[in-house]
Amino acid sequence: MMARYVVRSPAARRGFALVALATGVAPLVLTVSVLLRDPLELIAAVLLVGCAIAAAWAALVRRGWRRIPAAAIAVLALAATAALPDLRAYLWVLVVAVLVALSAGATRAALGHTPARAVSRTAPARHGVLLMNPRSGGGKASRFGLAAKARALGVEPVELRPGDDLRALAEQAVANGADVLGMAGGDGSQAMVADVARRHGVAFVCVPAGTRNHFALDLGLDRDDVPAALAAFGDAVERRVDLAELDERVFVNNVSLGVFATAVQSPAYRDAKAATVVRQLPDLLGPDAQRPDLRFALPDGTRRESADLVxxxxxxxxxxxxxxxxxxxxxxxxxxxxxxxxxxxxxxxPALISAELAGRISRFPGYVSWSAPEFVVDSGRPLIEASIDGEATWLAPPLRFRILPDALRVRVPRDAPGTSPAATLPSGTWATVVALLRVLGGRPS
Incomplete structure (x- = not known):
């Protein structure tokens, strides 16, 4: 089940929150009532049922291969509960399984929503143009036959060839009358074509034909179904999103400075990102390593003269x-x-590496985060290593960042998932419970 571009009323969301909480607690209550005769078995059953509920929630809100281990844990937890001596009644197992599924589904319905301020339906493109990088994502554009599929939809495909200037191709498409520009490629290419689209006020279509496709993920697209994104050239949903700018260069995701930017320079990074970063951290952060010269101000105005990562x-x-x-x-x-x-x-x-491996980097003591419309990074060095939307480069300081609010009109297929993973549920089971209670009380989740 995927979240769609559906706006639910506050009353409906409160109802789903009530169902989610009730069906989440019910399996535990049922387990207690069945196992009061054996406290040790009761503890085991409560832990197993709680694990099944948490894993089922995770399986419903994740996408792609990440759903598989969560679903497997939920099934194994239910199976282990059924194997307990006093829980061999198949009816009990069925009831618990149904309650767990209902709780997970109702949780997503209560909390999952499209976070855009304004979403509207839009008519098909009059003159759609799809720019394609045939080398992105190991040749996804060719593998999925995007050119033929675009033509079948009345969209003009333009393939980027060696030596071509992508920005010039996008500008030419607009000059020839394109009212919707699409890009099939990685996030760096998406940013360049999106910048052309926003400068001319035409709509943009993101086709996730790159390697990671973070922008597509947070737009609520299904990255595993690349051709499905072409439907955005037809009857679609349109919304406005922000872009960010570094010294007049637009980026759609992020810019990293410091040790991570150094790791990106490694030839092994593109094929093994996590392994490359973890392998290089001890050398980049070792006692003999020189700390990056990155100077900036914290939200309270305090100046910092260095950081390992920005x-x-x-x-x-x-x-x-x-x-x-x-x-x-x-x-x-x-x-x-x-x-x-x-x-x-x-x-x-060692603590930083452990936090990175465990997926708990935000809990590392040296981690600081905030938000601002502008940000400046200076340095005493003539050039700073940087990674812009995953592409390694060197930049002369000072680096001036700013947000471009509502800069881009983005079209998305009407049946796209519609939400990013971060918008679907809070992080962690307890945070999910708190969010459900907030919705039940009529407050924002």
Whole structure:
């Protein structure tokens, strides 16, 4: 089940929240009533049922292969509960399974919503143009036959060839009358074509034909179904999203400075991002390593003369890993997300690596995050290593970042998932329960 572009009334969301909480508690109550005769078995059953509920929630809100382990844990937990001596009644197992599924579905209905301020339906493009990078994502454009599928929809495909200037091709498409520009490629290409679209006020279509496609993920697109994004050239949903700018260069996701930007320079990074970052951290943060010269101000005005990592994003991320980044709850909050990480070289490097591997980077003591419409990073060095939407480069300081609110008109298929993972549910089971209680009380989740 995927969240669609559906706006539910507050009353409906309160109803779903009530159902989610009730059906979440019911399996535990039922387990207690069945197992009061055996306290040890009661403890085991409560833990297993709680695990099944949490895993089922996770399975419903994740996408792609990440759903598989969560669903497997839910099934195994229910199976282990059924194997307990006093729980061999198949009817009991069926009731618990149904309650768990209802709780997970109602939770998503109560909390999952499109976070855009304004979403409207729009007519098919009069003259749609799809620009394609055939090398992105290991050749996804060719593998999925995007050119033929675009022509079948009345969209003009334009393939980027060696030596071509992507921005010039996009400008030419607009000059020839395109009212909707699409880009099938990675996030760096998406940013360039999106910038052309926003400068000319034409709508933009993101086709996730790159490697990671963070922008597509946070737009609520299904990254596993690349051709499905072409439907945005037809009857579609349109919304406005923010773009971010670094010294007049637009980016759709983030810019990283410091040790992560150094890791991106490694030839092994593109094929093994997490492994490359973790492998290089001990050397980049070791006692003999030189700390990056990155100078900036904290929200209270305090000046910092260094940091191991500075991440500036187009709207704030919910970060779990530095290597894989996270997702954004929304793309129209009108603010940059800013994260800095500083580690004590002698004592905190193992803790930083552990936090990275465990997906708990935001709990590392040297982690600081805030949001602002503008941000400046200076340095005493002539050039700073940077990664802009995953592309390595060198830039002359000072680096000036700013958000461009509501800069881009984005079209998305009407049957797209519609929400990013961060917008679907809070992080963690307890946070989900708190959010449901807030919705039940008539407050924002």
């Amino acid at each position: 991440l500036v994003s187009n709207n704030p991320y919910r970060l779990e890993h530095l290597s894989g980044f996270g997702t954004r709850q929304r793309l129209d909050a009108g603010t940059l997300g800013i994260v800095t990480v500083t580690a004590n070289r002698a004592a905190q490097v």
